[in-house]
Structure formats: C-alpha cells, structure tokens
Amino acid sequence: MAASPLVRARGVVKRFGKNTVLDGVDLDVAKGEVVVIIGASGSGKTTLLRCINLLETYDEGSITVDGTEIGFRDGAGGGRRRRSERELAPIRADIGMVFQHFNLFPHLTAAQNVMLGLTKVRGMAKAEARKLAEQWLSRVGLAEKFESLPSQLSGGQQQRVGIARAVAMGPKVLLLDEITSALDPELVGEVLSVVQQLAREGMTMIVVTHEMTFARDVGSRVVFMDGGRIAAQGSPNDVLVNPTQERLKSFLARIEFRQH
Amino acid sequence: MFEYHFNFTFVWRHFNRLTWGLVLSLELALLSILIGMAIGLVLALAYTDFGKPVRALIAAYVEFIRNVPLLLLIYLVFYGIPSIGGFAYDATTSFVMTLSLYAGAHLVEVFRAGFDAVPKGIVDAGKAIGLTPWQRLVHVRLPTVFRITLPSLSNAYISLFKDTSLAAVIAVPELMHNAQWINSNSFRVLEVYAVLTPMYVVTGWIILMALRLIERRLVIHVPR
Numbered sequence: 001m002a003a004s005p006l007v008r009a010r011g012v013v014k015r016f017g018k019n020t021v022l023d024g025v026d027l028d029v030a031k032g033e034v035v036v037i038i039g040a041s042g043s044g045k046t047t048l049l050r051c052i053n054l055l056e057t058y059d060e061g062s063i064t065v066d067g068t069e070i071g072f073r074d075g076a077g078g079g080r081r082r083r084s085e086r087e088l089a090p091i092r093a094d095i096g097m098v099f100q101h102f103n104l105f106p107h108l109t110a111a112q113n114v115m116l117g118l119t120k121v122r123g124m125a126k127a128e129a130r131k132l133a134e135q136w137l138s139r140v141g142l143a144e145k146f147e148s149l150p151s152q153l154s155g156g157q158q159q160r161v162g163i164a165r166a167v168a169m170g171p172k173v174l175l176l177d178e179i180t181s182a183l184d185p186e187l188v189g190e191v192l193s194v195v196q197q198l199a200r201e202g203m204t205m206i207v208v209t210h211e212m213t214f215a216r217d218v219g220s221r222v223v224f225m226d227g228g229r230i231a232a233q234g235s236p237n238d239v240l241v242n243p244t245q246e247r248l249k250s251f252l253a254r255i256e257f258r259q260h
Numbered sequence: 261m262f263e264y265h266f267n268f269t270f271v272w273r274h275f276n277r278l279t280w281g282l283v284l285s286l287e288l289a290l291l292s293i294l295i296g297m298a299i300g301l302v303l304a305l306a307y308t309d310f311g312k313p314v315r316a317l318i319a320a321y322v323e324f325i326r327n328v329p330l331l332l333l334i335y336l337v338f339y340g341i342p343s344i345g346g347f348a349y350d351a352t353t354s355f356v357m358t359l360s361l362y363a364g365a366h367l368v369e370v371f372r373a374g375f376d377a378v379p380k381g382i383v384d385a386g387k388a389i390g391l392t393p394w395q396r397l398v399h400v401r402l403p404t405v406f407r408i409t410l411p412s413l414s415n416a417y418i419s420l421f422k423d424t425s426l427a428a429v430i431a432v433p434e435l436m437h438n439a440q441w442i443n444s445n446s447f448r449v450l451e452v453y454a455v456l457t458p459m460y461v462v463t464g465w466i467i468l469m470a471l472r473l474i475e476r477r478l479v480i481h482v483p484r
Contacts (some may be wrong), residue, residue, distance in 0.1 A: 057385050085393045093390025103381035108405045116399060117389035162385075169389055 003133070004067070006031045006204055007052060007173055011061035012229075014047055021047045022058065023228035034205045036215040036236070040251055048225070049175050052206065053095040054088055065095055066172050069222035091230050093121045096166030096174040102179050103159040104150040110137055110161045111146040114168050122169065135163040140194050156187030163194055167203070174198070176207040181215075192218075212255055224248050230243045266321055270446035271455050280460060281438035284352075288434060291356050291419040296363025296415070296420075303364070304371030305397075318368065323375040325365035334358050338430045359427075363420055370412045371408035407478055414471035418464055426462075435459065 005028035014022035021044045029035050037045040050056040052063055054070050063070045068091060075081035083091075104113050114133035118124045124132070137146060140160040150158050159179055166174060176195065180188045192214050209215055215222055215236060222239040224232040224247075228251050232245045243247060243249050271278075303318050325333070328430040342348045378401050386396040424437035439456045443449050 053388055055387060058434060073458050085387075087396075088387075089390045089392045092388055095388070097385075097387075097388040099381060099385060103379070103385035105382055105385065105400055105404075107407055117391070120395050121390040165385075165389065221399075 002171070005029055006033075007063070007065050007206065009048070009052075009061065009063045012048070012051060012058050012063060013060035014044070014051060014056060014058045021049070021228050024061070025225075025228070025230055027223065027230065029141055029204060029206060031204055032198045032202045033220045034203075034218055035221050035223060036207045036209060036219035036253075037223045037225060038209065038215060038239075039231075039257070040254075042226040044228040045218075045225045046177055049097075049177050049206060052162050052173075052175055053097055055097075057082065065091070069137050080202060084205070089121070093117065093169060094172045096169055096171030096173070098176045098179045099227045100157070100160045100168050102150070102155070102162045102182070104158055104161055104165075106150050109147050109149055110142060110153065111162075113150070114165045117165065117169050132168055133164070136168045137161065138165050139189070142166040155183045156190045159183065159187075159191045160194055163191070165200065173206065176205060177208070178208050178210065180209070188233065210255065212240060212252075225256060226251075264450070266451060266454075267448060268451050268455070270448050271451050272278055274442050274445075275455075277438040277442065278280060278435060278455065279435060279436035283380040284432070285421065285424040285436075286463070288352075288356060288359065288424045288427065288432070289417065292359035292363050292420055292424075293413075293417050296367050296416075299360065299364030300371045301360065301402075303368045307368065307372055308375045322368050325362055329356075330362055330423060331429065333427055334430060337361075351423060351427070351432045354425075355427040355430060359420060359423060362423075363416060366416060369411075370409050370416065371474070374409040375401065377408050380406045381449060396437035401437060402416045410471075410475050410479055414468065414475065417471065418468055421464060421467060422458050422460065469477025 007027070008031040009027040012022050012025040013020065022045075022060075024214060025044070025048055027035070027048075030172045034235065037048065045106055047056055051058045052065065052070065058071055062072075069080075070088075070091060071082065073083055074082040104110075105116065108116065111130065113135045114136060115126070115129040118129035118132060122129075134143075134146060137143065138162055142157060142160055142164070145153060145161075148157075150161070153161065162179070179195075179242060180191055183191065188211070192211065195205070195214075196218055196246065207215075207219070217236075219236045220238050221233060223230055224239060224245070226247050232239055232243070232248050240252065243252055263372055291409040302323070306314050307318050328336070334355065338351060341354075382404065383396060386400040391399065424434050427434050428437035428440055431437060435456070439452050442452050446452070
C-alpha cells in the first residue's frame with residue numbers, strides 16, 4: 001500500500017483494573033476502506049472503537065488518525081503526556097461516531113441535533129448550518145422530521161439523525177458502534193441502507209456489528225477480535241465464508257445459530 | 261354558644277397593605293430562588309467535578325443549613341452576623357441572604373441528582389462531535405439537568421414562597437408582617453387571617469399551575 005493509512009493503531013493496550021481488554025492491537029485502515037470488526041461480547045471490539053476517538057483512554061501503544069496521535073502529545077523532555085479534553089475537542093470533531101443507543105440530545109430537535117456541532121465546533125452561521133442539517137436529514141430520509149424531538153421519533157429514525165449528526169461534520173473517518181443492536185428487527189434495514197450508501201460514496205468507516213450479512217455486503221475487510229487481540233482478518237469472503245481459524249469458526253457457528 | 265360578629269371594615273380599609281405585602285413576598289421568593297439556584301448549581305457542579313476536600317466543604321454547608329431551623333437561621337443572620345462583623349444591614353437584605361442560603365442548600369441536592377441523571381451517552385455524543393468541556397456543560401448537560409429538575413424546582417419555589425412569611429419576625433414588610441400590623445391596630449385577628457389564608461392558598465395555587473404549564477412544555481423524556 002502506497003499511501004499511509006488514515007487510521008493506524010500500534011500495540012494498543014487497555015486495562016480496566018486487572019482486566020486487560022485490549023492486549024496489543026495493530027490495525028491499519030486506509031482511506032475509503034470499510035473495516036468491519038466482529039467478535040464475541042467482551043472481545044474488546046467496542047473498546048477499540050472508543051479508543052479511536054478517545055472516549056476510552058488507552059494505556060500503551062499508539063493510535064493515529066490522519067497522522068495525529070490521539071491519546072497523547074509529546075511532553076516537555078521527550079516523554080508523552082495525555083491530551084486534555086480541551087485539546088481533544090478539535091481532534092474528535094474530525095472523527096464521527098454513531099452510537100448503539102443513538103445518544104441524541106433529548107432537548108434538541110432533529111435539525112438542532114445536527115446543527116450543534118456545525119455552529120459551535122465548525123463555527124458556521126446558523127442559517128448555513130441549518131441548510132446543511134436539512135440536506136443531511138433529507139438524505140437519510142427524514143425530510144419531514146426536522147422539528148421532531150428525539151422522543152417523537154422511532155428508534156430507526158433516531159439512529160438516522162445520529163448518522164446525519166456525525167456525517168454533517170465532514171469527518172475523516174466514521175465509527176459505528178453496534179448501531180442496529182438496539183433497534184427492532186424491522187427498523188434495521190432503513191439504517192443499514194443509509195450506511196451502505198455512505199460506503200458507496202467512499203466514506204472511511206470502522207464498523208462494530210453483529211449483522212453478518214451487512215459485514216459481508218459492505219465490508220472491504222473483516223476483522224475478528226478475540227480476547228483483546230485481532231485473531232483473524234481478511235476479505236469478507238475469507239473471514240466469513242471460508243474461515244480457517246477454530247475460534248472464528250465456533251464464533252460464526254454461534255452467530256448463525258442465533259440468526260436462524 | 262358564643263357568637264362572633266365578623267367585621268371586615270378595618271381589613272378592607274388596609275387591604276392595599278396586604279396587596280403590597282404579597283408583592284414583596286413574591287419578590288423575596290423569586291430573588292431567593294434565583295440566588296439559591298446559582299448557589300445550588302455552582303456547588304452541585306463543584307461537587308460532581310472536583311475532589312474530596314471540596315465535597316466535604318459542600319456537604320458541611322448542606323448539612324448545617326438542613327439541620328438548623330429556618331427561624332433560627334433568620335435570627336442568626338440578622339442579629340449574629342452584624343454583631344460579629346460590626347456592620348448593619350436592613351432586614352430585607354438579611355432575609356434574602358438567609359432564604360437564598362437556605363434554598364441553595366436544598367437545591368445543591370436537587371441539582372446533584374440532576375447532574376447524575378444526565379445519561380453518559382449524550383455526554384459522549386457531545387465529546388464525539390468535538391464540543392469542549394465548557395460547551396458540553398452549556399449546551400448538553402445544563403439544559404438536560406434543568407429539564408430533569410424542573411418539577412423539584414417548582415416545589416422549591418412554592419415552599420420558598422410560603423417560607424417568606426417567616427420574615428415577619430424581623431419586620432420585613434411582607435404579607436404576614438403587614439397582616440400582623442392590621443391585627444395589632446384593629447384586634448380583628450380572625451378576620452385578618454380569614455383574608456390572609458386564601459391569599460396564600462390562591463397565590464400558591466396560581467404559581468403551581470403556571471409552573472406546571474412550563475413543565476409540560478419543557479420536561480423531556482430522557483432515555484437511560
């Protein structure tokens with residue numbers, strides 16, 4: 001690969017007390033790639049995702065996004081120091097995230113949810129931000145819902161607002177954390193088709209999911225995590241259809257069992 | 261049976277004293293809840309975001325105020341502080357200070373619970389779109405806390421409105437004090453209280469309805 005990866009993780013270690021959740025993770029994500037992370041619960045996949053925009057700190061190793069080290073800056077005298085929340089803010093603005101439980105701001109309408117980052121972080125004028133918010137909400141099929149509060153929207157609609165809020169910021173990479181897990185089955189499709197569309201347009205994405213069909217259809221690469229490490233990775237076909245690794249096989253078998 | 265002949269003449273003649281007393285009572289309550297909210301918010305935030313020594317100080321303030329009867333607190337502030345500090349201030353200022361401190365102590369608890377009830381996920385969402393800690397406070401946490409705590413704030417305001425009647429003991433010319441003035445000039449105690457009681461009840465009820473109206477517009481369903 002000629003260009004340096006957009007997201008690069010090297011030897012990332014994360015401990016919660018005595019429990020090591022990430023045990024030396026290396027991961028490269030190129031621009032335009034859609035990397036799907038799968039694995040049993042507790043394998044560290046969500047933690048890895050949350051380390052990339054530092055919603056979780058990591059203890060060792062390095063994560064860079066577009067060349068910028070996320071967790072640390074060079075300290076005086078050669079060591080490295082954790083970044084402050086203030087320093088992190090502009091870095092996080094370039095890394096979009098969509099959450100399992102939507103996490104919309106409950107006191108703001110759909111349009112205001114999308115506008116908040118645009119006006120406060122990007123410094124856009126209100127009218128301009130409003131226009132962009134309406135554009136994105138229309139694109140995710142919510143043209144009728146600009147003025148709705150989150151409590152007036154279905155789960156699938158809320159999640160699409162969540163996607164619009166993240167994408168409107170023009171992020172370099174989009175992190176999707178089990179974004180369909182909290183949805184009723186009949187609402188999953190409307191959310192995934194939005195993500196599929198974004199993938200087709202070349203949005204770089206890192207996706208944690210249990211939707212294996214989605215992983216197969218949209219992923220340019222599938223990463224299997226087990227015990228805080230990356231245990232297998234490759235094309236969706238190699239990983240999902242013709243797995244060779246025992247742990248991966250048994251994980252997929254259990255998933256298949258659940259899905260049918 | 262004993263017979264009592266009601267005579268409201270004196271009450272009606274001095275009714276404007278009651279009206280102006282009521283206005284002052286409402287002002288005292290409003291001022292105290294505004295200052296009390298400021299105290300409560302700042303301390304609740306300090307409690308949530310700072311370490312143990314700060315927490316201990318705030319807890320001491322809250323416990324002290326909560327365990328001193330309001331009447332005693334009024335005397336302490338009005339007579340105590342000027343004698344120690346060697347300065348005097350008027351009864352109204354003193355009373356607003358007292359009631360604000362009192363409201364503040366109760367509202368610290370209310371706001372603390374409110375800050376705890378802000379879902380972690382929406383703070384994460386604020387971080388993820390690049391809001392600074394201050395922006396998250398102003399645009400995400402405070403609006404949520406305010407809406408969560410609104411019903412408690414309404415109750416606090418009604419309580420404070422009634423508590424203003426205690427200002428009569430240091431001769432603040434609010435509703436209760438003015439009623440007592442009419443008492444001592446007319447000896448028509450029963451008539452005065454017969455007019456005074458509905459004034460408190462009806463005003464309290466109107467405030468409650470107004471606040472419920474605001475609540476209905478603003479209170480939001482906050483997912484956990």
